[in-house]
Amino acid sequence: MTGTSRPSSMRNGTIAGAALLVVFLAAWQWGPGLFGIPSFIVPPLTMVADEFVRAWQINHLLFHTSVTAAEVLVGFLLGSLLGAFVGYLLGMSPTAEFALSPYILALQIAPKVAFAPLFILWMGFTVYPKILVAILIVFFPVMVNVLTAIRGVDPDLVNLARAFKATRAQIFWKIEFPSSMPPMFAGLRIGSTLAVVGVVVGELVGGNRGLGYLLTFGEGQANTPMVFVSIVMLTVVGGIAYLAVILIERRVLHYLPARSIGGSF
DSSP states (O other), rough: HHHHHHHHHHHHHHHHHHHHHHHHHHHHHHHHTTTTTTTTTTTTTTHHHHHHHHHTTTHHHHHHHHHHHHHHHHHHHHHHHHHHHHHHHHHHOHHHHHHHHHHHHHHHHGGGGGGGHHHHHOOOOSSHHHHHHHHHHHHHHHHHHHHHHHSSOOOOOOOOHHHOOOHHHIIIIIHHHHHHHHHHHHHHHHHHHHHHHHHHHHHHOOOOOSSHHHHHHHHHHHHHHHHHHHHHHHHHHHHHHHHHHHHHHHHHHSSOOOOTTTTEE
């Protein structure tokens, strides 16, 4: 029963999603005119499409998108590696957790937007401030998920391994690391979308390339369609990053049911 109901649910969900997309696009195209909303506030879909073509040909939309995508990729990878490393370190060492947790918490509480101008003052209008902001934003959810997973490992299983003379490295690689994989990928899914936010914050504060710069440029020209094009492309970049994490997760955690590794999400 479950095997036959799942494909049916997926098919119904796909049909419903496609119908909602059609309704959304129709509302975007004709809604502003029906409600008397000026095009400089909410431009119709066709105007945004025309601006997309113009930006692709004149404003180097592909170049700016590739710059932002590269910054997102680097910031996400470095932030994830740093978050996983610190999470494992704190999870395996209560002393390190007690010593470092207040500083990590203070770093998380501080608004990330406030760091962007500081990084620009230090490093200038380069890609490094954008990547650093992305690292800061991605770091915490990955670190917390890994730390929580290490804390949640069954102590009886660890004691059993010690009874069989397992070394600390063997306990980590055979028990703790595999147990932390599903929560870590949950943090990676969150981080893949937050990396886009971090990069855009850096580009908005200071930069001459990237989708954040294009968004600011469109705002300065009162070109609302260009702003919408930038937002759509940022959504595409974030969606591709999220989808890539899901595909890798399903590849790595193939032994778990699809629902356990996120299902459609």
